Every structure is written in structure tokens, then in C-alpha cells.
Amino acid sequence: MGHFTDPTRQNVNMRTESVRAFERHAWSADQAAEALRAHGCRVTRPRTAVLRALLEHDGPIDVPALTRMAEFHEPGIHEATVYRTVATLAEVGIVTHVHAGHGPALVRLHGDVALVAVCQDCGSIEPVPAEVVDALVTGTLLTTGFVLEPGHFALEGICAACAA
Amino acid sequence: MGHFTDPTRQNVNMRTESVRAFERHAWSADQAAEALRAHGCRVTRPRTAVLRALLEHDGPIDVPALTRMAEFHEPGIHEATVYRTVATLAEVGIVTHVHAGHGPALVRLHGDVALVAVCQDCGSIEPVPAEVVDALVTGTLLTTGFVLEPGHFALEGICAACAA
DNA sequence: GTGTACCTGCAACCAGCTCGCAAGTACGGT
DNA sequence: ACCGTACTTGCGAGCTGGTTGCAGGTACAC
Numbered sequence: 001m002g003h004f005t006d007p008t009r010q011n012v013n014m015r016t017e018s019v020r021a022f023e024r025h026a027w028s029a030d031q032a033a034e035a036l037r038a039h040g041c042r043v044t045r046p047r048t049a050v051l052r053a054l055l056e057h058d059g060p061i062d063v064p065a066l067t068r069m070a071e072f073h074e075p076g077i078h079e080a081t082v083y084r085t086v087a088t089l090a091e092v093g094i095v096t097h098v099h100a101g102h103g104p105a106l107v108r109l110h111g112d113v114a115l116v117a118v119c120q121d122c123g124s125i126e127p128v129p130a131e132v133v134d135a136l137v138t139g140t141l142l143t144t145g146f147v148l149e150p151g152h153f154a155l156e157g158i159c160a161a162c163a164a
Numbered sequence: 165m166g167h168f169t170d171p172t173r174q175n176v177n178m179r180t181e182s183v184r185a186f187e188r189h190a191w192s193a194d195q196a197a198e199a200l201r202a203h204g205c206r207v208t209r210p211r212t213a214v215l216r217a218l219l220e221h222d223g224p225i226d227v228p229a230l231t232r233m234a235e236f237h238e239p240g241i242h243e244a245t246v247y248r249t250v251a252t253l254a255e256v257g258i259v260t261h262v263h264a265g266h267g268p269a270l271v272r273l274h275g276d277v278a279l280v281a282v283c284q285d286c287g288s289i290e291p292v293p294a295e296v297v298d299a300l301v302t303g304t305l306l307t308t309g310f311v312l313e314p315g316h317f318a319l320e321g322i323c324a325a326c327a328a
Numbered sequence: 329g330t331g332t333a334c335c336t337g338c339a340a341c342c343a344g345c346t347c348g349c350a351a352g353t354a355c356g357g358t
Numbered sequence: 359a360c361c362g363t364a365c366t367t368g369c370g371a372g373c374t375g376g377t378t379g380c381a382g383g384t385a386c387a388c
Contacts (some may be wrong), residue, residue: 042354042365063345078368083345085366099265101317105345117310126310132303136319139296145324146281146290153265155300156317160309206334206385227376242337248374249335268375329388336383345373352367358360 022135027109029055032094039092048083049074051094060098060106060116060125060154100154115150119159126159189243193219196258203256213238214249215258224262224270224280224289264289264318279314283323290323 032051033043041047053069054061061069067082089095097105100118106125114135115128115144137148196215197207205211217233218225225233231246250271253259261269264282270289279292279300301312 007369025251027363040365044354044366080346080369081367087346099263101263109192117304117308117312119310120313120316126308128310129307132300132307135303136296136300139299140281140292140319140321142294143293144281144290145327146283146292146321147323147327148281148321149284152284153318153320155304155312157304157310157312159311163309163311204334208335208385210336222334244338244377245336251377252335331388332386333383334383334385336369336381336382338382340378340380342364342375342377344375347370347372349369350377351369352365353363356367357362 027055027094032089032092035092036088037092041088041092046074046077046081047085047088049077050082050089053110054107060100060108062104062106063121064104066107096151098152098154101156106154110151114153117155117157117159119162120156120160121158124159124161125154128155150164175231191219191258196253197257199256200252205252205256210234210238210241210245211249211252213241214246214253218259218271218273224264224272226268226270228268230271244249260315262316262318265320270318274315279319281319281321281323283326284320284328285322288325289318 049070067079070077099105099108115133117126173209213234231243234241260274279297281290304310
């Protein structure tokens, strides 16, 4: 799978500045718990487990995989609970979810770079450089008045490796 | 719903050149039938009904709505048949389908402009100008090597009307 | 006209996701 | 430290969008 689906490898030296910016996020476990409480939500063991799983896994991840990771911290956690937790975290502003073509939606921490491209061949997920995203958003805004929200959708195509 | 979901209204004078270009397509019913035969596919009454419905309805449309329109030409046509017909037409290259967020996929004739934006508020569908699309595709290609296929996904955000 | 391979209608099925409900638990109040 | 209540969770049923297996029908080559 993609660069961001394997939490054990980092390979930071192979990545550009914009790629590393994509992986950075503004949330720690404490900040997230604080944000939850600020919204009148309780900080429960299942929610903490989902948050820890999200923090461990940089990059977009689908709910079944996220559940398996959260299960490491909270055995027996139910997938429906993870769906509800993700919805709660989205309301609070900690995560967003993107729809990448046919498959399930992908959950990710609400970071600074917000647009990803999914390979139709191998399913890998790659970030799109911030300057390209900016050009798209401002270009669309100026020509049509449409305000794009890059955190809520994904681009599709063929990645460099599969195209070769 | 959006500008392209109501086949009875045209309002051409309110639209820009790029918008009208979006509505033009390269297919007539005869050309499409020819393309089907060239691929070894039979030209049946249900398929003709779906094609006529697509030609009547400029712009993206989901399968349930397309089925209702096709039913006008071929009463009793089954939704599963329309799904299969759309898949066949996609193989032949007559249509593409885009995934627009949460809802069903949208089917459209394989025309000249390939990227649309869907309003999360009102569901309206607007084309993105060709120059913005080109900048996105070439910018992504040059910086990451990723080959985007704008015909297969949609952008999301808030349209000018809803933003106001 | 005839045969056959493809296509259609139908219903069952599947994936992704949501919901209703009873049991459990975080946390403000005391 | 304890209690009470309102929020959360696990669980299973259910919903939506889409696919598939199969028996019967039909386009089209001959």
C-alpha cells in the first residue's frame, strides 16, 4: 500500500518539505482530550484508544484498520463505536474524512495539508504539494466563486510507480 | 439540486463559455451504438433507452434518476440493468462515473471537460474551468509524478450561492 | 428462419455505514 | 469518597448503494 499506510517505516530523508508538513499535525493526545471536554464530550477509554491509534498512524486510514489499531489499546472495541468516535472527533474538529473513490472513507487528523491522491492501481495514498492545492482552491474560487474544501475529498489517478 | 440535474431548464445565457463546453459532448445515439458494436456488444432496447436518457440529460446523473428517465423509453427497465449498462458504456468509453462524497456515484457522457465540484450544502454540480484543471493535473504530475484522472472524482465544497 | 451467445429481469447477496436499545461508565455535585 | 444521571458503548438489526447468479429472452451472424 501507500507511503502512509505503514506506520513502522519513516524514510524522512526521502521526502520533500511539503510531504513532511503533511505528516505533521497539530494534535497531541492531551490537546485532543481537552478539545473533547471543551465540547461537552466525555473522554472515555474507547475514544482515547482511537485517538492514540490515529496519532500513531500518520496519514489517512479507514475505519476497519483504525479499529484493529485501537483494539491494541482497548481490546474488544466495536467497529460501530469507532465510526461514532470518528464522527464525534470530526464535529470537534480533530479529524476529517475523505472519500477516495470506490472504497471506504479515510479518516485523518485535521492537519495542515489537506489534499491527497489515491492510486487506482495499487491504492497508495500520496499528498499533493501545498502550492498545487492553493492554486486549485484559489483558481476555482476566482473563476467560479466555488469554495473548495480540500479536506473532504481525494484525487484519483495513477501513481508514479504504477505509471512506469 | 444543481444546474445539471433539471433537464427542463437551460438558462444558457447565464452560463460562461466553459460551462457550455462542459455540456457539449462528442456522442450521438448512432455513434454510441456504433461504438458498442465495434466492441462486440449488442445494441439492445434497454441500452438504447439508457443512452437516450443520458443524451437528453446533460450533466452528471445518478443511476436511480437515470433509470427513471430510461423508463420513459423502455418501461419496466430494471435498475440492475442500468448499473450493468453503465459499466458496459464505461468500458466502451462512452461514459465515465465520478464519486461525489457520501452519495451515489454520478454517471456522465465522456465529454471534453472532466472535473466537477459538488456543493455539500445544496448538492449542485458545477464544472471547474479547464485552465484550473490543467494547472492541477500538470502541477501534480511535475511535482510528484502522479497522473491524475479528473474524470473519475469530484471536488467538494460550498458553491457561490450557498457561501453567500 | 434458426441457433447461440449475449443480455435482461429478478431476487438474493455484499460492503459500508447507521441506529435503537439495554448495560456500562465518566464526571459534576455533594 | 460516593452517588446519580446523562452520555457512551457493545451488540445486532437495518439501511443504502451496488453486485451477482440464474433462468428466460433476444440480437444478430449465418
